[in-house]
Amino acid sequence: MENRLQYGALTGLRVLDASRVLGGPLSGQILGDHGADVLKVEGPEGDDTRQWGPPYLGSNSAYFSGANRNKSNTILNLRDAADREKFLALLDQSDVLIENFKPSTLQGWGWDLGTFLQRNPRLIHCRVSGFGANGPYGGLPAYDTAVQALCGLMSVNGDEASGPLRVGLPVVDMTTGLNATIGILLALQARNQTGRGQLVETTLYANAVSLLHPHAGNFLSTGSCPQPTGNAHPNIYPYDRFETATGPIYLAVGNDTQFRTLCSELALEDVALDEHFATNPARSVNRGVLRVVLRAALSERDGRAMVDLLVRKGVPCAPISSVQEALQDPHTAHMGLLVEMADGYKGVASPIMLSETPPTYRMPPPTL
Structure with missing residues (x-):
């Protein structure tokens, strides 16, 4: 058992991470921290977030580095038919695919949402998107803050003086990454019983709506639209x-x-x-x-x-506390919540702590 799970609970799991920005890549990093073999597929220009700097950690932007450790990578130009065949060959060897391709992009390549499972019936195909493929907003582009605005999160953040205010973290993207990981693990458990893979889909829109607690419950109970409360809780005081x-x-x-x-x-x-x-x-x-x-x-x-x-x-x-004070807090050090690796990488450790198969930090974020 010790040798078989030497890198964590997911040792031996093969993950093809073809996602960009934050939700999908964060899910891939979580799986990698717990032992999965994660291969990140990037186009020739790289993940968008490689350019989201300064600041930088080595040659990678700090933003990119925050969601892409414990991955190796390969460059494929999926606009090229030969590289698409290479991608499908990698898919044949994978347990999990994480992707956030636009539906129109898939169609242009001659693929659809059923292509990957038809090719590899045991595959867990995790799809992360803004709004899903159908419905009034289906297929439209989305970023975290725009979805915060659309789904009411900004309306209850801030106070009368500030007006609606963006939550100061990409909370929708991060929740999407967490729920993508939960979905993947649920589907893997189902595969243990059935032998079949399935499509796991989560959207920024659905995750943003799910974050409206307790405001959604308050509205559904009273019909009164929640207002911004600043630093105060709407239901509890002080x-x-x-x-x-x-x-x-x-x-x-x-x-x-x-x-x-x-x-x-x-x-x-x-x-x-x-x-x-x-x-x-x-x-x-x-x-x-x-x-x-x-x-x-x-x-x-x-x-x-x-x-x-x-x-x-x-x-x-x-x-x-400030961010600096939180990261330098003695309890942060006591819990081992900061990671330092080769190539100058520094990051926040996995918060998921298992007694028998703890997370491991094997590879810094890959350069392009």
């Missing part, structure tokens, strides 16, 4: 940003016991007993008044000392 004498902190008080503990440490015991604040529904309705009370109580406190005291008494909260 779940918000507060200024202290030494900088901002975030309180994430999720139940009445935590609220009573918070009030005790702030010498606000009478507030915890007030019927307007004693339960979360009451606090949520009366959040405007409660926010003023808490702001006054916290404004003279040392934020980091307050956080340290509260979390050790069971109240979730945190200082609002």
